[in-house]
Amino acid sequence: MVTAYEVATFAGGCFWGVEEAFRTVPGVIETAVGYTGGSTVSPAYRDVCSGNTGHAEAVRIRYDPSTITYRELLERFFAIHDPTTANRQGPDVGDQYRPVIFYHSEDQEREARALIEELNRSRRYPRPVVTEVLPAGPFFRAEEYHQRYLQRLRERSRW
Ligand code: MHO
Numbered sequence: 001m002v003t004a005y006e007v008a009t010f011a012g013g014c015f016w017g018v019e020e021a022f023r024t025v026p027g028v029i030e031t032a033v034g035y036t037g038g039s040t041v042s043p044a045y046r047d048v049c050s051g052n053t054g055h056a057e058a059v060r061i062r063y064d065p066s067t068i069t070y071r072e073l074l075e076r077f078f079a080i081h082d083p084t085t086a087n088r089q090g091p092d093v094g095d096q097y098r099p100v101i102f103y104h105s106e107d108q109e110r111e112a113r114a115l116i117e118e119l120n121r122s123r124r125y126p127r128p129v130v131t132e133v134l135p136a137g138p139f140f141r142a143e144e145y146h147q148r149y150l151q152r153l154r155e156r157s158r159w
Pocket of ligand 1: 013092
């Protein structure tokens with residue numbers, strides 16, 4: 001059987017941690033960190049850090065929908081970010097750390113909005129969910145140094 005892989009994009013603060021949280025999930029075929037949602041082309045990390053590009057640090061995920069559903073990816077995303085802070089994640093403050101679900105289809109948009117509504121209704125968080133739901137646009141792959149950063153950090157410290 002041939003299954004077509006699908007793509008999901010999430011911004012949830014520093015992309016090192018978001019990538020690491022998805023990389024080894026069964027059904028996730030490939031991950032890449034990069035910049036998206038802003039106005040400049042091929043930004044460098046230092047540009048994005050300046051907060052002036054409009055880009056968010058994000059992770060693009062290629063996944064096999066016969067193994068993991070988009071809904072399950074969304075649930076994982078909400079388990080690993082704080083959806084109640086618009087301009088920060090943990091210690092990282094700035095526009096580039098804003099949480100966003102960048103959808104690639106109408107189905108993804110609908111599922112994202114439905115989950116957010118459920119979360120708000122259930123009062124799971126003390127404040128309303130501010131994670132944005134936006135159409136996916138150009139995604140600029142980050143410098144190789146940032147790809148699988150935490151995995152490589154761990155490997156380097158092993159001996
Ligand atoms: N707190 C981290 C964030 C890095 S992440 C790639 C740092 O300042 O290095 O934005």
